[in-house]
Amino acid sequence: MKNNNRFLNYLPYLVVAIAMFSLFNLGGGSGSTQKLSYNELLNVLETQDVTKADVSIGYNVIHVKGIYNDGAQDILFSSTVPNTESQSDLVLELLNEGQVAVIDAEESNLFLDTIISFIPYLALGGLAIFMLTRMQGGGNNKAFEFSKSRAKLEGNIRVRFADVAGCDEEKEEMVEIIDYLKSPKKFAKMGARIPKGILMVGPPGTGKTLLAKAVAGEADVPFYSISGSDFVEMFVGVGASRVRDMFKKAQQTSPCIIFIDEIDAVGRQRGAGFGGGHDEREQTLNQLLVEMDGIGENAGIVMIAATNRPDVLDPALLRPGRFDRQITVSLPDRKGRKEILEVHARNKHLGPDIDLEALAKRTPGFSGADLENVLNEAAILAVRESSDLIHMSQLDEAIDRVMMGPAKKSRKYDEASKKLVAYHEAGHAIIGLYLDDATVVQKITIIPRGQAGGYNLMTEKEEKMMRTKKDLMSTITSYMGGRTSEEIFFDDISAGASGDIESATRIARDMVTVYGMSDLGPIKYDSGSGNVFLGRDYNSPSNVSGQIAFEIDQEVRKIIDTCHKQAHKIISEHKDDLIKIANALLEYETITAEQIDLVIKGLPINQDLPKKDVNKDDKKDDGNTEEPVVKKTTRKRKPKAEQNQLPLEEPKPVDIPEDQNPSLDEINESDSIEDEIETKTPKI
Known part of the structure; x- marks a missing residue:
């Protein structure tokens, strides 16, 4: 070509x-x-x-x-x-x-x-004219087309509602738009006025553009697509001329849909002052408002716009008669994530061990675009490994790559740092096992990814619409598990907990300043974490005095200290289990939630077997754990004699004296679980 x-x-x-x-x-x-x-x-x-x-x-x-x-x-x-x-x-x-x-x-x-x-x-004359015209058409010298609309007319759209998953309520809102585009007389007979504009709000990648195309595909009408930045040019008046031309073309092909993506590029508030004034953009917005007012009732033109910054839009754009219906396209829940995975898995060759339900459970907070990227990364890994099918191990690796980046297997730890990371990550797992409403660890690895030395995938036990104070306190306690484990077992702390501390502090500050979950009462204080709209929020006065700011800091410290003490208590009471998980990490480097349960029960784990085969072997034991121990074939880093040098202590009370904590030298003497540990099953 x-x-x-x-x-x-x-x-x-x-x-x-x-x-x-x-x-x-x-x-x-x-x-x-x-x-x-x-x-x-x-x-x-x-x-x-x-x-x-x-x-x-x-x-x-x-x-x-x-x-x-x-x-x-x-x-x-x-x-x-x-x-x-x-x-x-x-x-x-x-x-x-x-x-x-x-x-x-x-x-x-x-x-x-x-x-x-x-x-x-x-x-020769004809060729000269042809070349001159071609040169003008290929460059930026389109003097006659400079003010024309750049909206792309798309016809015969093949996207349907069946291709959009995870947003059932949003599709229900769009059904009547499709019905109106197909039979507008039915609404006119009833005296109903269809919304002129629909504003879809939501995080990036949630399917706003896909949903708009599905509406055009179901209604089988022309679809004009344009970005908000295509209106704005260097010369004042060009954007307004393009808006007029766009509506003129739309009226000639009505009924139709005009879709404006990223409308905040042209629809920002006017007269914002410092940093917010832009004559060309404001004139374009004025013309857009006038043209939307000029659309007659049931004229057959439906405006659909998408943005992830509704807070910066001009109020005149959101009033009834313009964009008078707002639809929030939020991140999908577990059921929605499974449906999205099923849609994107249609053209993928999945292996028999693939469990999309488990995959949806392990991907909270993922958007539709993220889930599509996970399946695509898994397919790329399958091709890289010359595999005919996509297996669950490749999907697990794809999730890690999307969230944290590829594993840096070439980066090697020294033994002390590796042990520190293992005990740090095991501290998070113990909190999730023994604290109600805490985040549960789904996967732990001590292989570096991105900027992190280790990676811990934690999810909520159940997805909730609203989180309570107890839920938030448990989440903070989960974040503090890694730092607390370092303090107890090594009598030292590292910089590896910086991300955990940042997340815990943000939640604690929101509890005080936004949610009113402190002794300061149900009062909204400035948290300082919102997106600042330059010109509107830059010089906005603060409603927090110096005394209140001091009390906010005191309340945040109080919440963090309370969760830190609770994490210290849980880890101190379950040291034995934490050591088991840490030794398993040192041996296998990566373990999953199912394997953590096996480690806690004293059962061997074999990463080469699928999950169902491990459970089948577990059922055949009939309570006898000695047979699997004999059959276990693992990599032993030290001889058996050295493994038996770490005697386990009984759980201690909350306040443990410094001299009774195991030292770093005692911990370094053992890298695996001795036989006596395997016969003890803790109370979970």
Whole structure:
């Protein structure tokens, strides 16, 4: 395709070269042909040996072309003789004297000869005009089209509601729009006015554009698509002209849908002051407001716009009569995520071990675009591994790659750092196991990803519409588990908990300043974490005094300290289980939630077997854990003698003296679980 385009680019120059060459040939411009006058022709015929001659007798002139030999070479000659009786007889007589056969050509047409002589010049002129027009069309010199609408008209859209999953309520809101576009008279008969504009609000990747295309596909109407930034240009008035042209075209093809993506680029609040003034954008917005008011009731034009920043839109744009219906397209829940995965898995070759329900459970907070990216990454990994099917292990790796980036297996820890990371991540897992309403660990790895030395996938036990104070406190406690584990087992802390501390502090501050979950009462304070709209919020006064700011900090500290103490208590009471999980991490580097349960029960784990095979082996044990232990084949980092050097202590109370905590040297003496641990099953 690229080669064809390259040939078309050079085609005009090739045609011009051929035309010029033809012009010189037709014009007799060859340097080897002598053009003789009448006297020179007579001299040549009298003195030279003419070997060939062609004579064309016209009404007024005689054209003579021939070849004569001057003794050294043959020379082409041509001449024109007036067609008089004496001169024509003389020329013919001389030719006959030279014993040259004369070819009397058909009598030529002067008008036709004149036209033929002008053909090369006409061809050159046409080519010049064509190239000039093409150069203007390929550059930015479209003077006549500069103010035209750039909305792309898409017809025969194949997207349907069946291709949009995870937003059932949003599709229900759009059904009546489809019904109106198909039969508008039904609404006019009832006296109903269909909404002129629908504003879809939601995070990026939730399917706002896809939903708008599905509406056009179901209604089978023209679909005009344009971005908000396509209206705004450097020159004032161009955007307004494009808006007028867009609505003019839409009225000619109604019923139709006009979809404006990222409308906040043109619909921001007017007169915002510092940093917010823009004459071209404001004039474009004014024209858009006027055109939407000019749309008559049931005129067959439906405006659909999408944005993820509704807080910066101009209030005049959101009033009834313009964008008078707002639909929030939120992130999908577990059921919606499963439906989205089923839609995007239609063209994927999935293995028999794929469980989309479990995959949806492990991806909270993922948008539809994220889930599509997960399946695509898994397919790429399958191709990379020369696999015919996509397996669950590749989907697990794809989730990690989307969230944290690819694993950096080449980055090696020293033994002390590796053990520190293992105990840190195991601290999060223990909190999720023994604290109600805490986030549950679905997967732990001590392989570095992105900027993190380890990775811990934590999800809620149940997805809730609203979170209570107890839920938030449990979540903060889960975040503090890693730091607390470092304090208890190593009597030291690392910088690896910075992300956990940041997340815990943000939740605690929102509890105080936004949710009113503190001793300060149900009062909304400025949290300082919102998106600032420059010009509107830059100089907005704060409603927090210095004393209140101090009390907010005190309440945030109080919440963090309470959760920290609770994490310290839980980890201290379940040290044995934490050591089991940490040793499993040191041996396998990556373990899942199911494998964590097996480790806690003292059962062996085998990552090469699918989940169902491990459970089947577990059922065959009938409570006897000795047989699996014998069959277990794992990598032993140290001899058996060294493994038995770590005696386990009984759980201690909350406040443990410093001298009774196990030291780092004692922890380093063991890397795996001894047989005595496997026979003890903690109370979960």
